[in-house]
Amino acid sequence: MSEQSTATAFVPGHVTGFFSAHRTDDPATTGSRGGGLTLSDGVRVRVAAAGTTRVVLDGERVEMEPVGHVLDAFDATAHVTVESDLPVGSGFGVSGAAALGTAYASNTVFDGERSENDLVRLAHVAEVVAGTGLGDVVAQAHGGVPIRVEPGAPGHGVLDGVPTSSRVEYVAFGELSTAEVIEGDTTRLSRAGERALADLRERPTLPHLMWLSRRFAREAGLLVPEVEAVVDAVTDAGGEAAMAMLGRSVFALGTGLSDAGYDPQVCETYPSGAHLERE
Amino acid sequence: MSEQSTATAFVPGHVTGFFSAHRTDDPATTGSRGGGLTLSDGVRVRVAAAGTTRVVLDGERVEMEPVGHVLDAFDATAHVTVESDLPVGSGFGVSGAAALGTAYASNTVFDGERSENDLVRLAHVAEVVAGTGLGDVVAQAHGGVPIRVEPGAPGHGVLDGVPTSSRVEYVAFGELSTAEVIEGDTTRLSRAGERALADLRERPTLPHLMWLSRRFAREAGLLVPEVEAVVDAVTDAGGEAAMAMLGRSVFALGTGLSDAGYDPQVCETYPSGAHLERE
Numbered sequence: 001m002s003e004q005s006t007a008t009a010f011v012p013g014h015v016t017g018f019f020s021a022h023r024t025d026d027p028a029t030t031g032s033r034g035g036g037l038t039l040s041d042g043v044r045v046r047v048a049a050a051g052t053t054r055v056v057l058d059g060e061r062v063e064m065e066p067v068g069h070v071l072d073a074f075d076a077t078a079h080v081t082v083e084s085d086l087p088v089g090s091g092f093g094v095s096g097a098a099a100l101g102t103a104y105a106s107n108t109v110f111d112g113e114r115s116e117n118d119l120v121r122l123a124h125v126a127e128v129v130a131g132t133g134l135g136d137v138v139a140q141a142h143g144g145v146p147i148r149v150e151p152g153a154p155g156h157g158v159l160d161g162v163p164t165s166s167r168v169e170y171v172a173f174g175e176l177s178t179a180e181v182i183e184g185d186t187t188r189l190s191r192a193g194e195r196a197l198a199d200l201r202e203r204p205t206l207p208h209l210m211w212l213s214r215r216f217a218r219e220a221g222l223l224v225p226e227v228e229a230v231v232d233a234v235t236d237a238g239g240e241a242a243m244a245m246l247g248r249s250v251f252a253l254g255t256g257l258s259d260a261g262y263d264p265q266v267c268e269t270y271p272s273g274a275h276l277e278r279e
Numbered sequence: 280m281s282e283q284s285t286a287t288a289f290v291p292g293h294v295t296g297f298f299s300a301h302r303t304d305d306p307a308t309t310g311s312r313g314g315g316l317t318l319s320d321g322v323r324v325r326v327a328a329a330g331t332t333r334v335v336l337d338g339e340r341v342e343m344e345p346v347g348h349v350l351d352a353f354d355a356t357a358h359v360t361v362e363s364d365l366p367v368g369s370g371f372g373v374s375g376a377a378a379l380g381t382a383y384a385s386n387t388v389f390d391g392e393r394s395e396n397d398l399v400r401l402a403h404v405a406e407v408v409a410g411t412g413l414g415d416v417v418a419q420a421h422g423g424v425p426i427r428v429e430p431g432a433p434g435h436g437v438l439d440g441v442p443t444s445s446r447v448e449y450v451a452f453g454e455l456s457t458a459e460v461i462e463g464d465t466t467r468l469s470r471a472g473e474r475a476l477a478d479l480r481e482r483p484t485l486p487h488l489m490w491l492s493r494r495f496a497r498e499a500g501l502l503v504p505e506v507e508a509v510v511d512a513v514t515d516a517g518g519e520a521a522m523a524m525l526g527r528s529v530f531a532l533g534t535g536l537s538d539a540g541y542d543p544q545v546c547e548t549y550p551s552g553a554h555l556e557r558e
Contacts, residue, residue, distance in 0.1 A: 104442055115426065115483040116440035143551060147394065160433070161395035163383055165555050204394040272422060272551030276444050 006048040007108035008277045009101040012270035013039035013086045014093035014139045014146075015170070016245040017213025018220075020193030021186040022151040027128040028121060031151030032135035034193055035200050035209050037251065038143050039168060041085035041267040043094055044277075045101025047109050053077040057098075058084055066099035069126035074110045085267075089175030091247020096136030099123040100274045108276060116141070117154035124153040131183055143273035145209065147200060164206045165271065169257040169264035173226055173248040181222070181246050192219035206240075210253060213242035224248055233260040285327040286387035287556045288380040291549035292318035292365045293372035293418045293425075294449070295524040296492025297499075299472030300465040301430040306407040307400060310430030311414035313472055314479050314488050316530065317422050318447060320364035320546040322373055323556075324380025326388050332356040336377075337363055345378035348405035352382075353389045364546075368454030370526025375415030378402040379553050387555060395420070396433035403432040410462060422552035424488065426479060443485045444550065448536040448543035452505055452527040460501070460525050471498035485519075489532060492521035503527050512539040 019034030053071055055064050056079070067080055080102055086092040100123040107114050114122075124137040139146040142159045150158035181189075196212040214231060217223040223231075227243045230250045234241035239256025243249070250257065257264035298313030332350055334343050335358070346359055359381055365371035379402040386393050393401070403416040418425040421438045429437035460468075475491040493510060496502040502510075506522045509529045513520035518535025522528070529536065536543035 107442055112484055113482050114442070115480070116423070116442045119442055144395070144554065154439070163386055163393070163395045163398055163555060165557050167557070201394070203392050205391055268557070271554035275423065275550035276442060278444050278446070278547070 004108055004279065006046060007105040007279070008044060008046045009104035009274060010042055010044050010277055011097035011101045011140050011274040012042040012143060012272070013097065014136045015039065015091055015249070015251050016135065017209055017242050018193050018196040018216035019135060019148070019245055020190035020197065021134055027125040028153040029151070029156045030128050030134065031124070031138065031148070031153070031157055033148050033151055033197050034135055035147050035197065035212070036139055037145050037168060038140060038270045039092070039267050040270045041265065042270065043086070043097035043101055044083045045098060045105055046081040047102060047105035048079045049109055050077055050079045053080070055080045055082065057082045057088070064095060064098050065130035066095055066123070066126040066132055067102045069129055070099050070102045070106060070122055073122050074106045076106060076110045078106065078109070087172045089247065090172040090249045091176065091244030092249070093133065093136035093140055095130070095132040096123070096127050097140055099126045100137050100140055104274055104276055121153035121155065141273045143270055145206060145269055147197070147204065149201070160204070162204045162206055162209060165269050166206055166253050167255070168251055168253065168267050168269060169255065170244070170249060170251040171230065171257060171262055171264050176224070176246050176248050189220035189222065192216050206253065210240040210242050217243045222246070230262065236260070283387055283558065285325060286384040286558065287323060287325045288383035288553060289321055289323050289556055290376035290380045290419050290553040291321040291422060291551070292376065293415045294318065294370055294528070294530050295414065296488055296521050297472050297475040297495035298414060298524055299469035299476065300413055306404040307432040308430070308435045309407050309413065310403070310417065310427070310432070310436055312427045312430055312476050313414055314426050314476065314491070315418055316424050316447060317419060317549045318365070318371070318546050319549045320544065321549065322365070322376035322380055323362045324377060324384055325360040326381060326384035327358045328388055329356055329358040332359070334359045334361065336361045336367070343374060343377050344409035345374055345402070345405040345411055346381045348408055349378050349381045349385060349401055352401050353385045355385060355389045357385065357388070366451045368526065369451040369528045370455070370523030371528070372412065372415035372419060374409070374411040375402070375406050376419055378405045379416050379419055383553055383555055400432035400434065420552045422549055424485060424548055426476070426483065428480070439483070441483045441485055441488060444548050445485055445532050446534070447530055447532065447546050447548060448534065449523070449528060449530040450509065450536060450541055450543050455503070455525050455527050468499035468501065471495050485532065489519040489521050496522045501525070509541065515539070
């Protein structure tokens with residue numbers, strides 16, 4: 001049942017402040033626990049049925065493995081146009097957003113018979129199999145300030161949230177390989193991440209999430225010097241900032257980065273998860 | 280920890296198309312299964328700390344039992360200002376929205392230490408105890424076009440969704456008592472509701488949800504003659520409409536009611552669940 005030949009979905013960005021990695025033999029139950037923020041800066045994905053597949057990201061033809069996996073699940077070929085407000089490879093969940101947006105839009109274009117949970121599961125599995133992320137997809141499907149309580153796709157994973165909304169500022173200094181970190185030894189970071197999660201659940205507020213994220217970055221040994229300097233500068237100016245996991249990026253609440261003299265991108269926490277746009 | 284003396288939350292409206300009722304000894308596991316639409320027309324709730332409690336709905340002082348239960352859980356008194364885009368008692372989930380909005384705003388004003396799931400649970404229990412609804416709160420916390428797969432508050436209930444967005448039109452002819460129906464014999468309606476849910480999960484599309492809702496209203500014996508006439512008129516004009524459970528109201532996709540010659544209210548499905556507004 002093809003009701004439309006094109007469809008567009010919006011998926012919010014997502015920065016993780018802390019996480020633990022959980023691998024199983026099944027990509028649907030593999031995932032991460034942790035806390036982060038979804039962002040009004042996000043990714044718009046347009047899918048158009050076509051005889052061959054072509055993925056264009058911000059005007060340039062690219063390979064995006066998770067997007068390919070999603071199209072394969074629909075047994076479909078398509079022109080996929082991805083427009084991102086956010087830098088790629090910098091810890092904002094662009095690959096997860098591209099996969100999830102492709103799933104939502106493809107469902108409309110190609111058969112329209114999957115539920116939201118089906119589509120989230122499909123995109124989560126695509127991202128895990130590609131090694132590009134463990135928890136962005138479920139967080140981006142949830143929106144707000146998601147707490148990943150249990151890892152994995154819908155049916156396995158469990159989410160909660162910090163009830164809040166905030167202006168968010170961010171700066172990005174370049175890429176950091178997600179695959180290298182999450183496919184390496186994650187014992188130390190996962191121990192730090194589990195501790196942060198338990199503490200956040202005791203007191204689920206946004207300032208506490210930021211503080212726990214800074215502690216996590218130190219304990220997990222993931223803090224990059226140039227990022228540390230910026231986080232410290234924001235803290236010294238009385239603000240709240242943390243490192244985006246995994247990217248050479250800093251996110252801050254309110255006017256934290258501006259107050260410390262930086263020239264950040266500005267957005268907000270996003271109240272909604274991924275959704276189709278009306279044509 | 281009182282960070283602000285006032286806070287405001289927005290909660291989307293919710294119309295149920297079909298449902299089954301599930302009662303247990305515990306209001307947190309009591310609830311409904313079913314399908315419906317959340318609406319961009321909704322309820323804005325402002326909570327201000329005050330020495331005595333006063334609830335004002337659209338300019339008039341009222342008693343709203345679920346709102347009282349929520350404030351009691353915070354051991355607080357407050358001035359609660361509820362502004363509703365939607366008619367009360369007409370099947371749009373205004374009482375659930377008032378309870379959920381009060382929970383979100385009170386958390387900011389009074390202690391700020393509860394998670395989203397905690398707040399949804401609190402409002403769900405308040406609504407069940409007051410007898411004003413079984414499933415609106417969890418649907419309004421989810422947003423979109425929620426499918427209530429398992430009944431009850433977070434930790435018990437399970438939600439999915441129809442991945443779609445649509446213009447929605449509605450007309451309301453007056454009140455119908457929710458308590459009278461859900462506290463009576465629900466055997467027949469629950470059988471019809473379970474059948475509709477199983478069929479929707481097989482093919483989770485919006486037109487299918489509307490068709491199943493019409494079948495449910497007939498099978499459950501809940502169709503009011505004046506509502507039936509309008510639903511039939513929309514169908515005759517080639518549109519999709521159904522009765523809001525529980526109210527003397529009709530909701531339709533796209534321009535269904537306009538095309539049939541009615542003068543409806545117009546809104547959209549709402550992509551987000553309940554959320555705080557930035558002050």
